[in-house]
Amino acid sequence: MELKIESNEQKRYSVELYRYSSYIHFGRLIEELTAVQKKHESECFSQLLNLNSFNDICKYLETNDIETKFYDLFKKIIIENIIFSSTSHVFISNIEPNSSKESIEEKISLITKEFTGIHQSNSIQNFYNKIDELLIDESKKIHFPAIYEDGDNIIVFSVTRILKQEKPIIVPCMLKFDLTHDKMYSFMCNKFNNLNKKDENDITTINFFHKEIISKLGMLGIQEVLIDNLKKSEYEKKLFLECNRLNVSLIEDYQKEFLQEKTGISKSIKSVIKTLSSIESISLGESEKEKIENQIQSICVGEYITQNVNALQLRKKAITKGLYAYPTKIRFLGDDASRGDTKSTNLRHPLPVHEIFHSLNTSFKYFESIEELRLAWFDSDFSKSNSDLKQSTTVSQTTIKISSGRVIINFFSRSKKNKEMILYVLRKLQEIIEPS
Structure with missing residues (x-):
């Protein structure tokens, strides 16, 4: 059965499609129409596939019909193309x-x-x-x-x-x-x-x-x-734990390598803490001593990483570790309403490549939740169909926060943004904050 519309009506209708031209990613549209043809073993879109632009498609539809069931699919594909491109x-x-x-x-x-x-x-x-x-x-x-x-x-x-x-x-x-x-x-x-x-x-x-x-x-x-305050706190805590896991995974090998090479570091740190404890006006419990030890150790490890490891090496380390992303900005909250934040210079630089991260890293571990998290996602994970990106270390950024009763994700990428990317990020976020 074919879609039957009087020619003057069809012309008016196709004019409405023109209005969305600026949002259409034509290359992906052709890929999607080709996939539908293959799935249905049909030549339903064969004429459209030979055209050079979305405007050409609209012009074609002014005077030509498409079988109804495929035209309905076409309109759904158009909507998804508009949305996932924009x-x-x-x-x-x-x-x-x-x-x-x-x-x-x-x-x-x-x-x-x-x-x-x-x-x-x-x-x-x-x-x-x-x-x-x-x-x-x-x-x-x-x-x-x-x-x-x-x-x-x-x-x-x-x-x-x-x-x-x-x-x-x-x-x-x-x-x-x-x-x-x-x-x-x-x-x-x-x-x-x-x-x-x-x-x-x-x-x-x-x-x-x-x-x-x-x-x-x-x-x-x-x-x-809307998400209530109790659920908001739960989500922010889970984001905190995941962010901490990603950071630890990035630096743990370097930390182990450094401490094994510099065996005297731990002994020197303990000596500093002992000297500090001996000062009459300073009283340190075991938890305070542990915190100071971790802070000094983190600064030393940070100095080692920033002088011996570059951003590309860290990105490759993340891939080797099987990480889907790495943090590039953290704004965190403590249980006493205190705040802190740190961010990298750009999306290609994981946070641990910056010295300022390590000065805050120990404090971060004692905070309770994340107010805002920016992640750089490896393009290879959501671009399986793109062979150029399978082994790539390129990334796309998103910011995640819970505000006004909603989880809000801001997608930064323009050229690489597509349905695969957006749905991948949503699935991964769902696994983090609401694991099944």
């Missing part, structure tokens, strides 16, 4: 339990009745994908071009239109509702930097955009549940 932040929170696909679908018309530009929009009562039909011609409004099922999840594709230096810009967002685990994942694109006040945008920040979307989705009976 996501700058992912917000993770919970939703009220007992939501079901049936209860959500029953309320779809409450969303679609506000549509403009869709042929027979009032007849939309079920899950839908109208990315090629919905007119995004109004600023100061949240639009929902698609709400559909994806396995056990519900996908909501939402956009808004803002003005930037008087130029209209479409800002996309995708929310994934995991009804099995009562989780919500919000894939956000931050286009709100450097907005001009004279453009008079109502939506001016990524957080406000998210808030407005959540408010609208209340019509579907979906209610966000």
Whole structure:
């Protein structure tokens, strides 16, 4: 069965796809369409695969039809391509339990009745994908071009239109509702930097955009549940433990090597502590002595590493150890509300290559949780299909923190950002803070 649309309608519809051109990663789109053809042993996208740009594809669709089931797949692929090429932040929170696909679908018309530009929009009562039909011609409004099922999840594709230096810009967002685990994942694109006040945008920040979307989705009976302080502390503690594990794994071989080579170091440190303890005005218990010993030892090991090991060697050490990432920034909290932080010069330099890290490293071990963690992830782990990256030490950074009742991940990479990367980071983070 083929998609039957009058030519003038199809032309109007394909024009709506043009609006997303700046977000499309054309190379990945071709790869995805090719994979679908191979899976279905079909030539459904053969004509599209011979085209040179997304605009060419849109132009082709003005006058040519694609079989309905494959056209539906095409639209889903387009949404994922837009989102995973543009996501700058992912917000993770919970939703009220007992939501079901049936209860959500029953309320779809409450969303679609506000549509403009869709042929027979009032007849939309079920899950839908109208990315090629919905007119995004109004600023100061949240639009929902698609709400559909994806396995056990519900996908909501939402956009808004803002003005930037008087130029209209479409800002996309995708929310994934995991009804099995009562989780919500919000894939956000931050286009709100450097907005001009004279453009008079109502939506001016990524957080406000998210808030407005959540408010609208209340019509579907979906209610966000923010992470409470108890769970926040639990997550931050787990991030702390994982960060400490990564750092220890990076330096433990060098520390052992140094202490074995310099056998007199430990004896000298103990002598210093003994001398310090003998001062009448200083009283040291065993825990204080141990802490001082660790601090001096860490500084000595740090000096050894910073003068004998470079950043590339540390990255290779991390790969040898089977680490998926290494910290490049830590902001940590103590149980007495004290704070500390340290960061590397850039993503290619693991923290232990810097002397300042070792002066704080012992203190870090006595802190209780992490307020913010920046990790450099090895590209090879989420780019299995890219043979150039399999043995590479290149990395991509993310920042992780728990704020405003949500886990927030900020993805820094632009050129290497893709679906594999984003979903890999989310899976790994899930293993850290909520292991099964």
